[in-house]
Amino acid sequence: MYRNSFHKAIGVSALCVMMCAAPVFAKDSDKKMDAFITKLMKKMTLQEKIGQLNLPPGEDIVTGNPQASNLGAIVAKGNAGGTFNVMGAEKVQALQKLAVENTRLGIPLIFGMDVIHGYETVFPIPLGLSASWDMEAIEKAARISAKEASAAGICWTFSPMVDIARDPRWGRMAEGSGEDPYLGSEIARAMVRGYQGDNMKKNDEIMACVKHFALYGAAEGGRDYNTVDMSRQSMYNNYFPPYKAAVEAGAGSVMTSFNTVDGIPATANKWLVTDVLRDQWGFDGFVVTDYESIYEMAKHGVAKGANAAALALKAGTDMDMSSHSFLDNLETAVKDGKVSIDEIDTAVRRVLEAKYKLGLFDNPYKYIDLSREKAEIYTEDNRKAAREIAAKTFVLLKNEGNVLPLRKKGKIALVGPMADNQRDLPGTWSLMARPSKYKTLLQGFKDAVGDNAEILYAKGCNFYGDKRVEKWFSPYNASVMDDRSEENLIEEALKVAQEADVIVAALGEGTQASGESASRCDLTLPETQKKLLEALLATGKPVVMLNFSGRATVLDWESKNVPAILNVWFGGSETGDAIADVVFGDVSPSGKLTVTMPRSVGQIPIHYNHLPLGRPAGKDWKGFQVFRSNYIDVEPTPLYPFGYGLSYTDFDYTDFNLSSTEMEADGEITATVTVTNTGDRAGDEIVQFYTRDLEASTSQPVKLLKHFERISLKPGESRKVSFRITPDDLKFYNYNLEYVAEPGEFLVMAGPDSERVSSLKFVLKE
Ligand code: NOJ
Numbered sequence: 001m002y003r004n005s006f007h008k009a010i011g012v013s014a015l016c017v018m019m020c021a022a023p024v025f026a027k028d029s030d031k032k033m034d035a036f037i038t039k040l041m042k043k044m045t046l047q048e049k050i051g052q053l054n055l056p057p058g059e060d061i062v063t064g065n066p067q068a069s070n071l072g073a074i075v076a077k078g079n080a081g082g083t084f085n086v087m088g089a090e091k092v093q094a095l096q097k098l099a100v101e102n103t104r105l106g107i108p109l110i111f112g113m114d115v116i117h118g119y120e121t122v123f124p125i126p127l128g129l130s131a132s133w134d135m136e137a138i139e140k141a142a143r144i145s146a147k148e149a150s151a152a153g154i155c156w157t158f159s160p161m162v163d164i165a166r167d168p169r170w171g172r173m174a175e176g177s178g179e180d181p182y183l184g185s186e187i188a189r190a191m192v193r194g195y196q197g198d199n200m201k202k203n204d205e206i207m208a209c210v211k212h213f214a215l216y217g218a219a220e221g222g223r224d225y226n227t228v229d230m231s232r233q234s235m236y237n238n239y240f241p242p243y244k245a246a247v248e249a250g251a252g253s254v255m256t257s258f259n260t261v262d263g264i265p266a267t268a269n270k271w272l273v274t275d276v277l278r279d280q281w282g283f284d285g286f287v288v289t290d291y292e293s294i295y296e297m298a299k300h301g302v303a304k305g306a307n308a309a310a311l312a313l314k315a316g317t318d319m320d321m322s323s324h325s326f327l328d329n330l331e332t333a334v335k336d337g338k339v340s341i342d343e344i345d346t347a348v349r350r351v352l353e354a355k356y357k358l359g360l361f362d363n364p365y366k367y368i369d370l371s372r373e374k375a376e377i378y379t380e381d382n383r384k385a386a387r388e389i390a391a392k393t394f395v396l397l398k399n400e401g402n403v404l405p406l407r408k409k410g411k412i413a414l415v416g417p418m419a420d421n422q423r424d425l426p427g428t429w430s431l432m433a434r435p436s437k438y439k440t441l442l443q444g445f446k447d448a449v450g451d452n453a454e455i456l457y458a459k460g461c462n463f464y465g466d467k468r469v470e471k472w473f474s475p476y477n478a479s480v481m482d483d484r485s486e487e488n489l490i491e492e493a494l495k496v497a498q499e500a501d502v503i504v505a506a507l508g509e510g511t512q513a514s515g516e517s518a519s520r521c522d523l524t525l526p527e528t529q530k531k532l533l534e535a536l537l538a539t540g541k542p543v544v545m546l547n548f549s550g551r552a553t554v555l556d557w558e559s560k561n562v563p564a565i566l567n568v569w570f571g572g573s574e575t576g577d578a579i580a581d582v583v584f585g586d587v588s589p590s591g592k593l594t595v596t597m598p599r600s601v602g603q604i605p606i607h608y609n610h611l612p613l614g615r616p617a618g619k620d621w622k623g624f625q626v627f628r629s630n631y632i633d634v635e636p637t638p639l640y641p642f643g644y645g646l647s648y649t650d651f652d653y654t655d656f657n658l659s660s661t662e663m664e665a666d667g668e669i670t671a672t673v674t675v676t677n678t679g680d681r682a683g684d685e686i687v688q689f690y691t692r693d694l695e696a697s698t699s700q701p702v703k704l705l706k707h708f709e710r711i712s713l714k715p716g717e718s719r720k721v722s723f724r725i726t727p728d729d730l731k732f733y734n735y736n737l738e739y740v741a742e743p744g745e746f747l748v749m750a751g752p753d754s755e756r757v758s759s760l761k762f763v764l765k766e
Helices: 002-010 014-021 027-043 046-052 070-076 089-102 126-130 135-151 171-175 181-196 232-239 241-248 270-280 305-315 325-335 341-357 370-375 380-391 441-449 467-472 486-499 527-538 556-561 575-583
Strands: 082-084 110-113 207-213 253-256 286-288 395-399 410-415 453-458 502-508 543-548 564-567 651-658 669-677 683-693 704-713 718-725 744-751 758-764
Touching: 027 341, 046 325, 046 341, 070 089, 089 110, 089 370, 110 341, 126 135, 126 171, 126 181, 135 181, 135 370, 135 380, 181 207, 181 232, 181 241, 181 704, 207 241, 207 270, 232 241, 253 270, 270 305, 286 341, 305 325, 305 341, 325 341, 380 575, 410 441, 410 486, 441 453, 441 575, 453 486, 486 527, 502 527, 527 543, 527 556, 543 575, 564 575, 651 683, 651 744, 651 758, 669 683, 669 704, 669 744, 669 758, 683 718, 704 718, 718 744
Parallel strands: 082 110, 207 253, 253 286, 410 453, 410 502, 502 543, 543 564
Antiparallel strands: 395 564, 651 669, 669 718, 683 704, 683 744, 744 758
């Protein structure tokens, strides 16, 4: 019915309806899309066009009478191209109906949402997912997220977030894939594939939105929304690759970032949004601003009102999220000659193309099916996948005396603010999480051991022990603070600890202590948790620390004093079972760090792919070295390096060899290493290959990840793992931003992490 009304309004033939039904992105269908949109645009008034460029936030829609809400009124006037974060298919349906039936041309809305790491089935936070180094798993997580979100009417997700982050003070490190551009690019591609599937043909494939373009992760001092200032070399070599990879994978949209790039707010930076994104990389989708960033241009001291709107549009930004700046200003800007109709048309066309690609012109209700919403969300299958994937993301940092895995016998004390906590399980940006349905760690442990062992529980401490801080860091600002005194809580924990054979301490950050607007300067364990840990260690019993975190935290003291540490990030809805799977050895830990863990906040930024120095600190640093690059008070090396992670078994790397020590300018050589499981348990290993350019026109990093493979080995089993190296793998952006491989000497390295590598030399010939 709605389709008919739409097509009646724009007078499109039945033939076109059929052709639009399944857009295939060959040239022919592009032509059909162009013709369809040209015809539609001819009917649109300037105001209707500007309406398409407006993206107001979702509000609480009254389903029976959506027009009663402010958003409903905007939609009914034709003043919105879409909206975002509307929760539930019924509300989405009511709004879509309003757009399709109550506006002159009946153009359907696009519905976006921050589906960042799952919908109701929540996967680990992206930083955790990245630690799996498992592209299949990551693609699957995105696929399931798309299925669930689309079952609730969502056709557009504000993900993947691909900002490279080298500074864990920045809370949004949680939302990305860490510090490495190569791994980040692989993950960006996997996520786009997962969300968009077969080009959004099916009703469970949704459009991706790559964010935040660009460089947002390099905010000075790790303070959110802060200035970014960097060289073009660093942009092209270190920060741009994952955005570019996502674009090459076909991402349908891009979101600008809040920061300035070269002093110009990203949203209005023509060099960034048009020259780089569209002209250099060939992006042909649409660009949306991040929340109110056009409005914030005034605060950056660059432009306000109509000038800001005009600058953003002229830069190549198409849709205005939340600031109403396009809606309020573009008509006047046209009258005043600040923007041309052509510039408006270009943006409108891109927004309409996105809707066309999503199949919304054929069926505005393609994604709205109340029965799907009931049947396809938080299913057994999805939860099973989330549990398996979560278990792959945990990183075993230390396991002295093989405390882990625990045996399912005797008495196990489980203590800490995360032990019996549902609300903090999902992690940041879990809009549709239903924590009351999720199993706590305590329940996960109980289910895992059954009648074979006894799990004793005590909370032991609060997260911070300060009411105000506790509230900020709790989901929905609802504090789970226990009002008992610190001493009482510790005393209670010690009672259960004394009774137990082994103690598991579930500690770390609360869910909202990372994510947007959650920058921190002190990344050590909060004092009240440290006191509990010290008391537990003083019992002399073996202690396992589970570190819940949305970033690399500082575990220097713990690394020296706690026998076993498992970094578990925020594992999502199935955390309780997934952690139990690993702690009790049903699954061997296999995650590896995708961010460097510092010894001290003072070392930040610290990342493995730094440039070589004229005066590096000596390799086996024993103390301060004068006139060397180090600190007087802290060892300059990482506590745990990029790529690091232990297993319950051991892997040996032998027979590292190169097929040749010379590579022709158009040739290739192969590096091969043999990996053997020398322990007595099966396990997965992530084998890593790095290269280094030893003679380059601009100084090149001491190591760059270029290849990795995740392999499963049975006890005693060996596997040869190879890296086929071509000149393309040796390319970098030089001073003139040309992408070149320069002849000369190179190293290739292989190993289990970025530090424990063997290296071989070869020459790339002229
Ligand atoms: C602001 C955040 O920076 C961005 O990541 C998010 O997608 C939008 N708000 C929409 O919620």
